Amino acid sequence: MIKIYPAESRYFADHGWLKTYHSFSFAEYYDSENMNFGPLRVLNDDFVAPLRGFGAHPHQEMEIVSIVLKGQLRHEDSTGESAVTTFGGIQRMSAGTGVIHSEVNPSSKEEVNFLQMWFLPERSGITPSYEKTTYQIDKMKNALLPVVTKNPTSKEIAHINQDLTIYLSELEKNYTIEFKQKKERRTFLFVLEGEISLQNDHILKKRDSARITQEDALSITTSTGSQFMLIDLP
Template identity: 35%
Template sequence: MAQTVFHPANERGHADHGWLNAYHSFSFAGWYDPSKIHFGALRVLNDDTVAGGKGFGMHPHDNMEIITIILDGALEHKDNMGHAEQIAAGEVQVMSAGTGVYHSEYNPDKNKPVSLFQTWIFPSKRSVQPRYDQRAFDPADRQNKLQLLVSPIDNEDEGLKMHQQAWIYRTSLQAGNSLSHTLHTSGHGAYVFVVSGNATVEGQRLGRRDALGITDAGSFDIEATTDADILVFEVPMHM
């Protein structure tokens, strides 16, 4: 029988730094909850709003798969390998930090905040050559179905690639519609995060920014009770 854990939006960590307003689904920086360290390989899910003209200065990462999903606005990325590009609304970027990278993230629009999710996933392989990839995803391709954003680097599934047997999906479900997702293996779980709207998953009602972790399930259903924008993270539960 499926096991679930409900993470309501109002129980996330919160840090308002003025230039950065951040909500943390899992323990991060100055916020620590021993019951919310990670969900399987999913280590970080930060819901960030960066003020106009502000950003994260140059800082290091290593041995982590970092996925950035832009909801509104744009984020300018620079790194010590010479990359400099903007990630715009509707785009997703994957960074395999591997042996180590330094990068900065900056909101180039001084008049408009940028809203984004940044997720960290533990890699299945350490000390890989650092790499980046990004892509724009057509919203029409997720209407009432799962759109694959990121998948494992060693298979032929669509989407951007990461060094982990994990899949990230997004769906825009219209009210009254439902879909089913079958997990790839019995050792995987799913973390369903509602970006906006309302949905029911495994009998649990979810609202804006609520999440449900699902384990020991071959498959599960998502039903939209209003129009809903939803992210689904399928990850190994044991590493």
């Protein structure tokens, strides 16, 4: 089963310094029918003004992944970790038993755009931790590049305490890629740029998404070129 969510169906909030789109129920947006997709609890598409951001605030029992699409994002937390991430970088934080962190745009000129995702952990009581990884952007070309997974095979892939994998891909014009999936698992698809055709049946444009269940093979193609994120979920 494939359910398409157009970009304009997302909740939008404009706080001046922050413009944000919520794919799932979050903060002032509440929808009991749109709380999660498997362990994927939050997907926010955030645009933060220069020298602004989210001040120190607590988290607990959540796996938090931030993917920078444009600009810079600075992270600091109560474990003593701090880092600045740009496009090609991933921030993963396990909030576990409790952590305080902040995320700020350190640039005085450029807006930062990043995706922040929250995932329910596979178990509670995890010791808080933070990790910054960098992937090779050219490896996204006509491939599904893993950038976050439970059992990473290289230092370019962030670890997460959940049985999932986040892939990033950049398809050239008229290229098709196949993804094999177990029918009992879920697949989440999110278009970052351009346009794709899913199963030669569904057209998804920029920031459209698809929630997919009971499908063991996906065909993704583009006539224009596209960047997208695919998440393999339990």
